[in-house]
Amino acid sequence: MSDSPILLVRNVARSFGGTVVLEDMNLVIERGSIHAVVGESGAGKSTLIKVLAGIVRPDSGTIEFDGKKATISSPNAARKLGIGVVLQQPGLFPERPVLANLFVNREPLHNGLISRREMEARSRDLLRQLGLAVDVRAPLGDLGPGERQLIAIARALLENPRLLILDDPHSALDRRGTDRLFAVLRGLKAKGMSMLYASNRLEDALAIADQLTVIRNGRDVLSKARQELTTSEEAMIGQLRQSLFPLPLRAMPTLAGTLRPQLAVSGLGGGRLNGISFTARAGEIVGLAGLAGSGVSDLLALLFGQHKARVSRVRFPDGDGLPKTRTEAARRNICMISGERGNGLMQDKSIAFNLANVVVGARDWGSRWYSPVMAVARAARQIEALRIRSAPETRAGSLSAGGQQKVIIAKWLEIGPQVVLFDEPARGIDIGSKQEIYALIRQMAASGCIVLLHSRELSELTGLSDRILAFHQGRLAGEIAGPDMDGGRLLQLIAAGEAEGEGRQIKLESVA
Amino acid sequence: MENHSLIQRLIARPEFGPFVLLVVEIAVFWSFNHDFLSPQNISNTLAFTVELGLIALAMTLLMTSGEFDLSVGSLFGFSPVLMWTLFNSGLTSLEVGFVAALLVAALIGLVNGWFVTQLKIPSFLVTLGMLLVVRGTALFVTDGFPQRTWSAEGSWLANILVGDFFIGPFRIYMSLFWFIAAAIALGYVLTQSRTGNWIQAAGGNPSAARARGVNVSGVKIGLFVLSSVMASLAGVISSLRTSAANPNSGTGYELEVIAMVVIGGTALTGGRGTIIGTVLGILILRVMRNGIVLIGVPGLAYNIFIGAIILGMMALHSWLERRHQAGT
Numbered sequence: 001m002s003d004s005p006i007l008l009v010r011n012v013a014r015s016f017g018g019t020v021v022l023e024d025m026n027l028v029i030e031r032g033s034i035h036a037v038v039g040e041s042g043a044g045k046s047t048l049i050k051v052l053a054g055i056v057r058p059d060s061g062t063i064e065f066d067g068k069k070a071t072i073s074s075p076n077a078a079r080k081l082g083i084g085v086v087l088q089q090p091g092l093f094p095e096r097p098v099l100a101n102l103f104v105n106r107e108p109l110h111n112g113l114i115s116r117r118e119m120e121a122r123s124r125d126l127l128r129q130l131g132l133a134v135d136v137r138a139p140l141g142d143l144g145p146g147e148r149q150l151i152a153i154a155r156a157l158l159e160n161p162r163l164l165i166l167d168d169p170h171s172a173l174d175r176r177g178t179d180r181l182f183a184v185l186r187g188l189k190a191k192g193m194s195m196l197y198a199s200n201r202l203e204d205a206l207a208i209a210d211q212l213t214v215i216r217n218g219r220d221v222l223s224k225a226r227q228e229l230t231t232s233e234e235a236m237i238g239q240l241r242q243s244l245f246p247l248p249l250r251a252m253p254t255l256a257g258t259l260r261p262q263l264a265v266s267g268l269g270g271g272r273l274n275g276i277s278f279t280a281r282a283g284e285i286v287g288l289a290g291l292a293g294s295g296v297s298d299l300l301a302l303l304f305g306q307h308k309a310r311v312s313r314v315r316f317p318d319g320d321g322l323p324k325t326r327t328e329a330a331r332r333n334i335c336m337i338s339g340e341r342g343n344g345l346m347q348d349k350s351i352a353f354n355l356a357n358v359v360v361g362a363r364d365w366g367s368r369w370y371s372p373v374m375a376v377a378r379a380a381r382q383i384e385a386l387r388i389r390s391a392p393e394t395r396a397g398s399l400s401a402g403g404q405q406k407v408i409i410a411k412w413l414e415i416g417p418q419v420v421l422f423d424e425p426a427r428g429i430d431i432g433s434k435q436e437i438y439a440l441i442r443q444m445a446a447s448g449c450i451v452l453l454h455s456r457e458l459s460e461l462t463g464l465s466d467r468i469l470a471f472h473q474g475r476l477a478g479e480i481a482g483p484d485m486d487g488g489r490l491l492q493l494i495a496a497g498e499a500e501g502e503g504r505q506i507k508l509e510s511v512a
Numbered sequence: 513m514e515n516h517s518l519i520q521r522l523i524a525r526p527e528f529g530p531f532v533l534l535v536v537e538i539a540v541f542w543s544f545n546h547d548f549l550s551p552q553n554i555s556n557t558l559a560f561t562v563e564l565g566l567i568a569l570a571m572t573l574l575m576t577s578g579e580f581d582l583s584v585g586s587l588f589g590f591s592p593v594l595m596w597t598l599f600n601s602g603l604t605s606l607e608v609g610f611v612a613a614l615l616v617a618a619l620i621g622l623v624n625g626w627f628v629t630q631l632k633i634p635s636f637l638v639t640l641g642m643l644l645v646v647r648g649t650a651l652f653v654t655d656g657f658p659q660r661t662w663s664a665e666g667s668w669l670a671n672i673l674v675g676d677f678f679i680g681p682f683r684i685y686m687s688l689f690w691f692i693a694a695a696i697a698l699g700y701v702l703t704q705s706r707t708g709n710w711i712q713a714a715g716g717n718p719s720a721a722r723a724r725g726v727n728v729s730g731v732k733i734g735l736f737v738l739s740s741v742m743a744s745l746a747g748v749i750s751s752l753r754t755s756a757a758n759p760n761s762g763t764g765y766e767l768e769v770i771a772m773v774v775i776g777g778t779a780l781t782g783g784r785g786t787i788i789g790t791v792l793g794i795l796i797l798r799v800m801r802n803g804i805v806l807i808g809v810p811g812l813a814y815n816i817f818i819g820a821i822i823l824g825m826m827a828l829h830s831w832l833e834r835r836h837q838a839g840t
Contacts, residue, residue, distance in 0.1 A: 055723070076725045091720030093713055095783050104713050104724045105706070113704040 402433020
């Protein structure tokens with residue numbers, strides 16, 4: 001009995017609409033071990049975890065927990081089994097105090113009233129272990145993203161789960177936070193807790209895991225103990241990830257040596273950012289790497305006119321400075337494509353309407369008035385070009401995530417973008433569309449756009465960018481290009497703000 | 513971080529703004545007309561204040577959970593009409609009529625809650641519809657005429673709810689104690705009980721609350737019932753005190769109550785609420801209404817001041833919010 005695995009997942013499948021997310025998933029987690037699940041986002045990790053958390057019901061397949069067959073029909077059912085889950089979006093309450101967040105609906109009562117003293121006593125040691133020195137009575141919203149992530153983990157640990165599931169827990173953590181988290185996880189393992197650790201950072205997964213399962217396209221493709229993993233297999237896992245990215249297209253030769261239009265940023269400050277300087281030239285893809293709170297999203301917001309800058313010394317290729325509003329940005333052919341769909345799309349309108357002149361707001365399209373005929377013709381052209389695979393009259397909201405993202409890209413292509421800002425353009429998109437979108441990004445660069453690409457997935461950055469700027473706590477921590485460009489070094493830059501050896505120099509140069 | 517002085521911590525509280533406003537308001541009115549703080553005027557102001565206040569207390573909890581209720585004003589008019597109609601027709605005693613009115617109100621709250629949580633219709637539309645249904649029923653039942661109410665004199669129900677007595681020169685109604693008791697009880701519920709945490713969780717992040725096993729729909733339905741019952745109770749209290757049951761009474765109270773709650777610092781979007789703030793908000797608006805008349809501004813100009821206060825307080829809140837965020 002005690003030898004049987006704590007969790008056994010067999011042939012689990014799940015599809016949403018027409019998209020198969022989990023096809024044939026198998027997973028065995030041994031008692032008292034840390035099991036890492038790695039795979040690109042879109043491979044099915046998050047869905048697998050939601051199945052185990054009781055948020056998503058599988059279409060078929062069986063799950064055994066603690067040797068017994070289990071149906072996890074609700075989050076409460078998962079909790080009763082002893083499964084504690086920290087999701088990517090951990091579901092916290094930013095307006096409420098930290099303590100209230102830790103004990104939502106599990107508040108210890110004293111004579112029918114909530115006992116703050118007991119809550120503090122119960123959480124104090126745990127918070128200290130996690131290295132959290134925060135005022136537990138302050139609102140959670142006052143904390144940084146890394147601290148919030150640790151609070152979410154602490155909340156799950158407070159329930160003493162037998163199996164702890166972490167979905168990409170370090171996406172908001174810096175190096176020290178990750179180290180501390182690993183120390184805590186190892187301590188818990190020593191006490192006999194089993195853990196499932198999902199990640200798309202192979203390096204981290206290898207550092208902590210006893211066993212490793214690689215998943216791809218909703219299937220488990222490799223499952224092994226950490227020690228048995230050979231170097232060639234490690235390399236193979238790495239390659240699986242690289243194959244997603246198209247080969248770089250040659251930039252237009254006419255542009256190569258001559259005066260290329262460029263975006264020059266010198267000493268930009270605003271939001272969390274201070275003294276940022278770099279140039280991006282037409283035809284190249286400049287990656288922007290940084291953890292949540294590092295200021296990368298501030299940079300994109302500044303360049304797109306969403307926030308005001310404190311110090312703005314920026315020169316766009318058209319000779320002007322920062323746009324003051326988003327409308328101005330669009331008028332000046334600066335566009336932003338974000339992974340948060342919905343803010344770029346009218347869900348309940350047709351594809352054609354979403355691409356129409358009145359919506360896109362471009363000039364010089366002949367008429368100021370909405371013309372359905374023109375809109376449909378334009379939509380048909382873009383649908384053909386981007387392979388959106390729907391009729392122009394289809395409601396935009398009924399498309400898959402990938403399809404919606406393509407409509408957004410099509411919309412911007414129609415105005416002939418000069419500067420394209422990508423903010424996690426492929427978040428939550430299936431593998432097929434992802435590849436197509438990556439290819440589109442390449443094409444845009446090759447046709448003379450200045451492309452800035454931000455992503456939390458380092459492999460996406462290293463796979464697509466010509467060079468990468470790393471941000472750490474509002475500063476440019478360094479730049480890597482060419483053969484230096486690998487995930488490990490990049491991670492070091494964004495997590496600690498410096499690379500080993502020459503890292504300090506890079507940092508100084510960028511400040512100077 | 514830890515060594516904020518007591519004063520700094522007081523200033524940081526969301527109730528601080530409304531508190532200052534109330535003090536300034538009272539000082540200004542008093543400087544214009546010293547009768548403003550006379551025992552008689554205070555007694556008069558308090559008498560009606562607590563009736564609207566009862567509704568505002570329940571509304572605070574409801575709005576913290578992310579919903580609001582526009583039907584309270586018409587329930588305020590409908591419940592006493594129902595009670596007196598039952599009593600006058602000889603069908604029931606006054607007490608049974610009272611209980612029946614509260615039960616009907618609870619049922620109306622249940623229907624509101626069911627529409628909002630099960631059919632997922634915004635509370636604005638649901639309670640707007642209910643407002644018209646309830647007001648229409650009150651008018652139809654009475655043909656638009658006020659009900660006879662003079663026969664309640666000396667009934668124990670009337671004594672318990674609105675019996676009056678003098679403390680020194682102050683004429684105090686029993687309803688004041690009901691209000692204080694309700695404020696303390698609901699204040700405790702909101703901040704110290706698990707139910708209160710459910711309410712705040714349901715308003716702050718409903719899906720996260722559900723993922724933690726909070727019965728969000730149940731909480732909201734319960735609060736709709738509470739809001740309706742409190743409005744009904746307030747209506748009955750008011751009708752017993754003034755010996756009137758007019759089917760038109762309570763028109764426009766819903767908006768005044770919501771104004772009281774938001775001025776006190778409760779977020780219209782849910783997730784954050786304060787009973788102390790609401791009590792201050794209630795006093796601010798009622799003192800304003802009373803004081804304006806007393807210093808000789810035409811009573812019809814009252815709404816101008818109320819509107820200005822709401823706009824001013826909202827501007828202050830958003831300014832503080834932005835300053836807070838820029839500081840982190």
